[in-house]
Structures are given as structure tokens and as C-alpha cells.
Amino acid sequence: MRILSAIALGAASLLSGAAGAETIRIDVIDRQVVPPPILSNLIAAPDDLGLAGAALGLADIRTTGGFMGDDYQLTQTRVAPEAPFLAAMQALLAEGARLLVVKAPAEDLLALADLPEAADAVIFNIAVDHDALRGADCRANLLHTTPSLAMRADALAQFALKKRWTTIALLEGPNPEDAAFAEAIRRAAVKFGLTIAGARAWAFDADMRRVASEEIPAFTQDLPDHDLLFVADERGDFGRYIPYNSWVPRPVAGSEGIMALGFSGVVENWGAAQLQGRFRDLAGREMRATDFAAWAALASIGEVVTRTRDADPAAMRAFLLSDRFRLSGFLGTPLSFRDWDGQLRQPVPLVTDRAVVMTAPLEGFLHEFSELDTLGQDRPDTACTQFGENG
Amino acid sequence: MIRHLAPAPAIATAIALTLSWAALPARADQIWVSNELDDTLSVIDVATLEVIATYPTGQRPRGIIFNSDYTRLYICASDSNAVQVMDPATGQILHDLPSGADPEQFVLSPDDRMLWIANEDDALTTVVDTETRGVVAQIAVGIEPEGMGMSPDGRLQVTTSETTNMAHWIDTETHQIVANSLVDARPRHVEFTPDGTEMWVSSEIGGTVTVFDVASRAELAKIAFSLPGIRPERLQPVGMKFSPDASKIFVALGPSDHVAVIDTASREVIDYILVGRRVWHMALSPDGTQMFTTNGVSGDVTIFDVATHRTIRTVKVGRYPWGAAARPAPAD
The missing domain is CATH 3.40.50.2300 (Response regulator)
Known part of the structure; x- marks a missing residue:
């Protein structure tokens, strides 16, 4: 052939x-x-x-x-x-x-x-x-x-809203990209009306392959009650140890669990x-x-x-x-x-390791021109002035 | 890549035969539907609108087509990389044809001899002789060929490629591409008018249907769709089917869950018919009065009246129904 x-x-x-x-x-x-x-x-x-x-x-x-x-x-x-x-x-x-x-x-x-x-x-x-x-x-x-980060965060926020898991908690890694993702999630929470009940900064340097089962329950124990646990760990450092080790059983989203990825x-x-x-x-x-x-x-x-x-x-x-x-x-x-x-x-696409859970924009998030523009920076909000000929 | 072509044939066929014989007392017209994610075919009795038989096939059956006297059914078993040949009287797979990789859609030449098969993964159109069971030619076409049409005189075959966005006009005598026509994004299906003068191509992502003059290959018209309350990106034309008198063409609009009705002469959209979820393809009842649509996501078939556009019934079939073909009441 x-x-x-x-x-x-x-x-x-x-x-x-x-x-x-x-x-x-x-x-x-x-x-x-x-x-x-x-x-x-x-x-x-x-x-x-x-x-x-x-x-x-x-x-x-x-x-x-x-x-x-x-x-x-x-x-x-x-x-x-x-x-x-x-x-x-x-x-x-x-x-x-x-x-x-x-x-x-x-x-x-x-x-x-x-x-x-x-x-x-x-x-x-x-x-x-x-x-x-x-x-x-x-x-x-x-x-x-x-x-963009804003598109990824908005996709996850639409998902949380669609599921009515509107109270979220946030675990944030120590790197600049973690801070940026956490910031994008905070902005998306405001945009879509989610409540961030609490946030914790990841501050461990132990090797989590050995002690995750002991450290993470305690680390997440005093988070206020939440529906969905967001993890900002863009390098893939500690996030993988969060699911199944958290104090309360909650789905994980962000850099781990359900992820908003370009593909x-x-x-x-x-x-x-x-x-x-x-x-x-x-x-x-x-x-x-x-x-x-x-x-x-x-x-x-x-x-x-x-x-x-x-x-x-x-x-x-x-x-x-x-x-x-x-x-x-x-x-x-x-x-x-x-x-x-x-x-x-x-x-x-909102994905886990094995399946597409949903694809944002989700049904019901409407927009005057294109529903794709419910994700990320829309024309009226843009801080970009280099594409000026288009207003 | 070695895969078994028909799962556990002996047992599966035995079950299917029992099912079909038990349920086939009346000899009515039938609509056959391929269930892409169940590896089966469902047979719907046109008189009762009930599923009267379910037959196992190879993996991921999509395009299906009968020969002209309905004694053979050809099945694109995409993930088995074969075209299967079934005896529709018994539901038994007789043999496979060498289809090339990942066959998705095909057309049969008017003389019943040659199958023209789109090999989606290999960017090829494969021509198979159904008698000698050999590959006659392979023609390089664009990426992801899918739509397959043939002029009524059998002289011209058109393959559309989804990612190259072209209709490739192929001379069936020489097996050479004689022209390439650019169409809107992701062309999925080709229909010739019964008189052979026009060729219609649907573009799924472009959201349009393009009409070509066959003689000059010039673009005559481009038809767009619009439905209140449905975002335009969801109006994705896929399968098409002419009414028996060719005065109307029905266009399945995929995830908008509607079929558009176009007046062939004026090329105006005259109606939209609500059907099941993610409608793919259609088959016309042998008496020409009813249309059967395969609804991929809802796993069912919607039947509507060709004259009035009224929906009549929805029939549950297997998972992800895709292709459809009509078979008149077997004569005996």
C-alpha cells in the first residue's frame, strides 16, 4: 500500500x-x-x-x-x-x-x-x-x-459554573507561572461569579513521592469548605500528588485533574x-x-x-x-x-488524562459576536493597542 | 497492523440470524443503518418503523451501499481497514475487499463493478474491482478524503478532501485527476443531480454548500444557512440527499440537530427540520416518501415526510449511527 x-x-x-x-x-x-x-x-x-x-x-x-x-x-x-x-x-x-x-x-x-x-x-x-x-x-x-492563560482559566470557570461547583479553593505553587495561573483563575472567578473560599501557597520541599499521603491531608485540612480544588502548578511539580490525598474528597482542576489545554x-x-x-x-x-x-x-x-x-x-x-x-x-x-x-x-478542551470532559466555550455562555470570545480577553477589555487599525 | 475483521463471527452471526429470522415475517422495505461505535448494522422496517435486525460488522462501520439489485451490501469497516461484503438476505459477511486503510465513504460505479473508496488516513482514493477483488488503482488526493460522488453516467468521480478543502475531479477511465476545485473548509459530501449537470458539495466547517456546473466545473452558487437561536458555527452541513424528483435537496446540519431543505432550482433554503442530535447522513425510503436521518449523538434515526417535512417518528438504533442505505422489499 x-x-x-x-x-x-x-x-x-x-x-x-x-x-x-x-x-x-x-x-x-x-x-x-x-x-x-x-x-x-x-x-x-x-x-x-x-x-x-x-x-x-x-x-x-x-x-x-x-x-x-x-x-x-x-x-x-x-x-x-x-x-x-x-x-x-x-x-x-x-x-x-x-x-x-x-x-x-x-x-x-x-x-x-x-x-x-x-x-x-x-x-x-x-x-x-x-x-x-x-x-x-x-x-x-x-x-x-x-x-492564553485567561482563556484556560475562563474555560475552567465555565466548567465550574456549569457543574454548579461554585465555591473553589486554590493551591498555588511557588513559581512565577503558578502565580500567573492563580491570578488568571482569580480574575475568571470574578468574571463568572465563583467564590474563592480559601487559598494556600505550596511551601514544601520534601520529596512528595514518599510522604504525599501524610503531608497533603494536613496541608489541605484547614481549607474552608469548597466544591472544587484548583491547583496552580504549571511545571507539574507537586500537583500530581494532590488528587486522592486531599483532606476532603473533592475534584481537582487547573494544572492537575481536569485541565484546560489547547490540545x-x-x-x-x-x-x-x-x-x-x-x-x-x-x-x-x-x-x-x-x-x-x-x-x-x-x-x-x-x-x-x-x-x-x-x-x-x-x-x-x-x-x-x-x-x-x-x-x-x-x-x-x-x-x-x-x-x-x-x-x-x-x-x-477540558481534559483529564483519559478523556475530554467538555469543550469550552460551554453551551449557554453567550456572546454578542462569537461564543469563542467568552474565553480570554474580549475586544472591550483589551489592553493591547498595537492592532489599532482594528479599533 | 493485524486486526480481526469480524468479531467472533460464528457466535455473533448466530445471534443476529436468530434475531432477524424471528422478526422478519413481513417483507417490507428496509432502511439499513451503520452504528459506528457499536460495530453493528441496524435494519429498520419501513412499514412498522421498528428495528427488525441487528448484524455484527467489522470495526467502526461508516459508509454503506447496496448494489443495484440489492443482493450485496458493501460496508466501510474503517478501523478494520476493509470493505466488507454482506449478503443482506442473511446478514452474513461473505468476504472482505482490499479497501486501503481507513475506508470512510465510497461510491459504486453504475455498472456495479468498481467501488471507489476514500482512504481517510492515507490521502488516497482506492478503486477496487468487486469481481476480481483486486485494487485497480490508487489515486493520491488531498488530506482526509471523505466525500465520494459519481456522475450518473459513471464517467466522473469526485473525491473531496476534508483538510485540503478540495473537490478532486477524477476521470474514471484514466484514473487521473482532471481538475481540483477549492471549496470551503472541511468538505464532507458530494451529490450529483440525477441529470448529471450539477455537483453539490457540503463544507462542514465552512458552513456552506457549493454548487458546481459539471460541464464547465464552474462554481454556480454557494449556499449558507441561518437559524434563529442557533449559533452559526453549529450549522455544519454534512450529508445531502435529493428528493425523488430532485426538486429539493435535504442537507444534514450536524450539531445544529436540523436538516435544511433547499429548493434545487432557486437554491434557496426553504425549511429547517428538527431531528436528533448530530445528524450525519440520510436515506430515502424506496417509495420516495420518507427520509431517514442518522443522528450520531442521540443514537437514533429520525423519519420525516419528504413532501410535508413533518417528522413522523424517532427510532432508537445502536451507538453513533452514521451511514444509511435503503433496500426495497425483497422479492420472493
Whole structure:
């Protein structure tokens, strides 16, 4: 079967008459970081996180391109933790790279976006969920295909409200990303009318694999009564030891238990099973949110080129932000970009390790224009002023 | 990838036969429905609107189609990577055809000989000779091919690919793609008008139906949908079916739980019919008066009157009913 398909593919590309077409360059950039220490040794992020999603996106848009006479080339750049990031980016931009799909921390993303030679580039942030990047620190040339923290927190708040588990307690880890997630949950609680009955800061340095069953009941014992226990532990450090060890039996949400993620290996409806199958064949593992964000960036580029026959970055950005752009993203509803902050308007699956519990926005959360905008920063609330032409 | 094709055939078939023989006294018209998550087919008696038989199939049955004299039923057993051939008189699986990986939908050539199968996972259209049981050709198409249509004269096959968003026009003689037409996002289904002059394509995520002129392959119209109280993203066209006189086409709108009725000539949406949850595909009763819809999420089939659009009954079938096909009363 595989041999047959290869022969047939050759025939198809001959037919499409792709000769003479310009190759469209896309860059995927992985700014490597030294992973922080966590309590469990079991789970490490895959080495090709994000890159594998981009590779699948390339394969998908290349197939379409084969019929349209478009070709794409994906240039992969990995910048080691100790290597200077900006110098590497300047070299790529000097080569003509203008469509950049980037997995890098927020400060690197901003430094890249602020390079004069990147002013006319389109940069896709596939990994950082900071709200500031969609708010006060937004950049006109920076789009986001991964959901923001506010979107994730709002998705969980909608879930809590839907279940009428409206009194919540919060366990907050010691890291900046934990504080940011906890803050997003506090804002979502206000937005959706949940009560935060109590909060505790995680302050243990014992090895929880040995003593979780003793420490965590005591740690959670004096929390006020609550329906749902939120855990802000974005590195996956202590959160995994909370379920089944808490003083009172309560479901866990946030960084553990039920999680609001851009994507996960358990998403299967809306044709996602096919996407997952293609991804597993390619990467030998399950698709994660960062992979999906990279796939969505490539798929967005391909969609614009297919519809407009134009790969110019400025034209592409304009089309991406227009209401003519509709991406089929295996989440049951068309995806598009918010023209006030560059965030991909996307449903957020609420998942456990084994299943999708629900997909936000949940039924009944209404919006004047798009129910997807009940998640995250809406147009009237945005602190972003870089997309000014759209008000 | 070695999987068993029919689960415990001897026992399962024995049970099914008992069920069907016990319940098949009247020889009425039937609607057959594939239950995607139960690995079964349900047979509905059109006269009584009751399920009269349930037959086991391979894994994840989706598209189903009868040959022209209704002596064979072809079943896309997607997760068994096979097209199964069933004797509808007994419910017995006779043999498998080499379908390529993950067959989802297919069409049968007017001469009953060639099955054109969409291989969703491999971006291929596979042509299988039902007599020699061999693969005649494989044609590379876009990502996730699904919608399969054939012109009434059998000269043109159209495959739509869900992620490439195209209708691929294939010459059935040469097995070559002769043209590619871009449509809105996630095309799912193709119907030719009975006179062969127009080709209709539904786009699930685009939320539209595109009408093409077959001779020129030019786009004639694009039809959108709107229903008060239902958010537009939920109006997702999937299966389509013409009325017997082709004056109307019915369009299943997926998670909006409605079927739209379009006037074929004016291309105006004239009605919306409330059916079960997540409606996929439809089959017309052999007398042409009733439409049967498969409702994936609610696990049932809604029957409505083709002339008045009134719903008549809802019949519980298996889990995730998907495909549907009609079989007239067996003659004997």
C-alpha cells in the first residue's frame, strides 16, 4: 500500500503542474531552555515538542500545495540554552525568513518581534500563554496559536459554573507561572461569579513521592469548605500528588485533574482522531498543545496561501486578521484570529488524562459576536493597542 | 497492523440470524443503518418503523451501499481497514475487499463493478474491482478524503478532501485527476443531480454548500444557512440527499440537530427540520416518501415526510449511527 501511494503521489504532482512555482519559506524555531527540576522523574517533555506539530502541518499544507502549484519549505532552527537567541534570529531574517513559528520564552519572543528587520514578519507564538503578550506587551507582528492563560482559566470557570461547583479553593505553587495561573483563575472567578473560599501557597520541599499521603491531608485540612480544588502548578511539580490525598474528597482542576489545554492526546471528536493518527505516525507519541499550536500556525499559512494565492507577510497578516479567514482545526468550530490582539480564537478542551470532559466555550455562555470570545480577553477589555487599525 | 475483521463471527452471526429470522415475517422495505461505535448494522422496517435486525460488522462501520439489485451490501469497516461484503438476505459477511486503510465513504460505479473508496488516513482514493477483488488503482488526493460522488453516467468521480478543502475531479477511465476545485473548509459530501449537470458539495466547517456546473466545473452558487437561536458555527452541513424528483435537496446540519431543505432550482433554503442530535447522513425510503436521518449523538434515526417535512417518528438504533442505505422489499 505504501509503495502504491508513493507512485500515485508522484503522478499527482506531475499533474498539478507545480513547476515554476515559488517555494514559500517557513521557519520553525525552538529556543531550548534548561528544564526546571520537578519532584517526579517520570514525565519529561518530548524533545521534539512543537517541532513535530510543525512537521505535520508542513506535510498537510504541502499536499494541498501539490494540487495548487504551491510549495513550502520548512527551515528548522534550534537555539541551545547557552547560545544567543537574537543573533540566531537576525541570521535567519537576513536570509529572508519572514514567516516564523516560534517556541521561545516571552522575553525572547518580544526581543525577536522588536527587531527592526522583523517588523514586516509574521511571528506565531506556539508555546507562551502569558496574558501580557495579548495585552500591554502585545506586538502587531506577533500572533498566538496557543490559548492564553485567561482563556484556560475562563474555560475552567465555565466548567465550574456549569457543574454548579461554585465555591473553589486554590493551591498555588511557588513559581512565577503558578502565580500567573492563580491570578488568571482569580480574575475568571470574578468574571463568572465563583467564590474563592480559601487559598494556600505550596511551601514544601520534601520529596512528595514518599510522604504525599501524610503531608497533603494536613496541608489541605484547614481549607474552608469548597466544591472544587484548583491547583496552580504549571511545571507539574507537586500537583500530581494532590488528587486522592486531599483532606476532603473533592475534584481537582487547573494544572492537575481536569485541565484546560489547547490540545491533548485524548481529543478525538470532530475528525481529530485523524489528525492524531497522522501525528502518531509521524512522531511516535501523542499530540500536545504546543504541537497543535505549531500545526495550526502552518495550517493557517497554508490556508491563506491557498485562498489568496499570496504569501506576502503583510497581506497574509491582513487576511489572517480579517473575517474571511476560517481555519478547520478539528475542534468542531472554525478557528480565526482576534483582530484586537492576534490571539487565535479557539475552543479549549477540558481534559483529564483519559478523556475530554467538555469543550469550552460551554453551551449557554453567550456572546454578542462569537461564543469563542467568552474565553480570554474580549475586544472591550483589551489592553493591547498595537492592532489599532482594528479599533 | 493485524486486526480481526469480524468479531467472533460464528457466535455473533448466530445471534443476529436468530434475531432477524424471528422478526422478519413481513417483507417490507428496509432502511439499513451503520452504528459506528457499536460495530453493528441496524435494519429498520419501513412499514412498522421498528428495528427488525441487528448484524455484527467489522470495526467502526461508516459508509454503506447496496448494489443495484440489492443482493450485496458493501460496508466501510474503517478501523478494520476493509470493505466488507454482506449478503443482506442473511446478514452474513461473505468476504472482505482490499479497501486501503481507513475506508470512510465510497461510491459504486453504475455498472456495479468498481467501488471507489476514500482512504481517510492515507490521502488516497482506492478503486477496487468487486469481481476480481483486486485494487485497480490508487489515486493520491488531498488530506482526509471523505466525500465520494459519481456522475450518473459513471464517467466522473469526485473525491473531496476534508483538510485540503478540495473537490478532486477524477476521470474514471484514466484514473487521473482532471481538475481540483477549492471549496470551503472541511468538505464532507458530494451529490450529483440525477441529470448529471450539477455537483453539490457540503463544507462542514465552512458552513456552506457549493454548487458546481459539471460541464464547465464552474462554481454556480454557494449556499449558507441561518437559524434563529442557533449559533452559526453549529450549522455544519454534512450529508445531502435529493428528493425523488430532485426538486429539493435535504442537507444534514450536524450539531445544529436540523436538516435544511433547499429548493434545487432557486437554491434557496426553504425549511429547517428538527431531528436528533448530530445528524450525519440520510436515506430515502424506496417509495420516495420518507427520509431517514442518522443522528450520531442521540443514537437514533429520525423519519420525516419528504413532501410535508413533518417528522413522523424517532427510532432508537445502536451507538453513533452514521451511514444509511435503503433496500426495497425483497422479492420472493
